[in-house]
Amino acid sequence: MNKTRSRILQSLASGVNRFNDLSISSALLKNTLTVLNYHRIDNPQTSGFNTLKANVSATPFEFERQMQYLKKTFNIINCQQLVDYITKDIPLPPRSAMVTFDDGYFDNYSQAYPILRELNIPAVIFLATDYIGTNQPFYWDYIAYCFSHTKLNHAHLSVVGERTWSNENxxxxxxHEWIETLKKIQEKEKQIAINSIATALSVSVPEDAFKGLHLNWQQVREMHKNGIEFGAHTASHPILTRIPLHQAQDEIISSKLKIEKEINAPVISFAYPNGGVADFSPNIMQMISQAGISIAFSLLPGPTFYKTVKKEPFSIRRVFLIHTDTFERFVLKINGISRLAEAIGR
Structure with a gap:
């Protein structure tokens, strides 16, 4: 069955590539924006990888291959060009694409940045500012570390109760069930649950367990000087609809101001933590606009027509990528056939 799926994907991707070479492609696809969403660029199969593997978007090898394809088949733009289109009606090139990263992991600097610079591809990195330059992990990486190091085969987990397992799968x-459950509850309740996991799994987490996981501000400034843009992603990465509105406003504004102070440049873009349909609201979008931010990105599936981007600049869709995507599935996703790719299955 997997071989059959692979052959189908390869055939579809090959068809898309041939279609992109035809003049009809320009007529049908020229007015769409394709925003790629990455998190980490690393190899989750390497020895000692004990943070959340699902947060790895591509290996360095695959990322370079993806960027080469993107540059060949799309016109890659930056945030300022998109804002100029929305606010000044300056036309975008046909088949525009953007490269975005969420959170602010170190491998964005060590793995992705050299490839982007070599290929002269612009990108924007959305920073959760409380983590930059610290050893503090995101909660999903902390949870993954605890699960990676536990010797238990069962545990009573806050919120979901007793769970058992007999193998790594x-x-x-x-x-993943527990992480997804935590995303649906209020932030205070989530933090209480997170604080209980090490004890529940009988794991001791060293203070330096996550050293070097995130970017520091020196790396941010270096990349900014060389054409990488930076956007806000809140301060502490809460899901904004799970906290009071005044707290959400503080998260948005403090993240923006911190980045502006560190890079000495305005922040014009924002990405919603988690980015699902229930993770932002009209009130949140209004707060972002009032903070002086011009565009905001969700994780609702893209691509998007230009006219929709102009009409809805605070809910721009993106194409979510993960390291288990084959190159064929990547091609399908960024050419707007993601639903078909998902239907075929992973």
Whole structure:
């Protein structure tokens, strides 16, 4: 079955590539914006990788291959060009694409940045500013570390109750079930649950367990000087609809101001933590606009027509990428056939 799926994907991707070479492609696809969403660029299969593997968007090898394809088949723009289109009606090139990263991991600097610079591809990195220059992990990486190091085969987990597993695959299912459950509850309740996980799994987490996981401000400034843009992604990465509105406003503004202070440049873009349909609201979008931010990105699936981007600049769609995507599925996703790619299955 997997071989059959692989052949189908390869055939579809090959068809898309041939279609892109035809003049009809320009007529049908020229007025769409394709925003790629990455998180980490790393190899989750390497020895000692004990943070959340699902947060790895591509290996360095695959990322370079993806960027080469993107540059060949799309016109890659930056945030300022998009804002100029929305606010000044300055036309975008046909088949525009953007490269974005969420959170602010170190591998954005060590792995992605050299490739982007070599290929002269602009990108924007959305920073959760409380983590930049610190050893503090995101909660999903902390949870993944605890699951990676536990010797137990069962545990009573806050919110969901008793769970058991007999192998790594089953343990991974429990891990992801718990993380997804935590995303649906209020922030205070989530923090209480997170604080209980090490004890529940009988794991001791060293203070330096996550050293070097995130960018520092010196790296941010270096990349900014060389053409990488930076946007706000809140300060502490809460899902904004799970906290009071005044707290959400503080998260948005403090993140923006911190980045502006560090890079000495205005921040014009924002990405919603988690980015699902329930993770932002009209009130949140209004706060972002009032903070002086011009565009905001969700994780609702793209691509998007230009006219929709102009009409809805605070809910711009993106194409979510993960390291388990084959190159064929990547091609399908960024050419707007993601639903078909998902239907074929991973």
């Amino acid at each position: 089953e343990k991974n299912i429990v891990l």
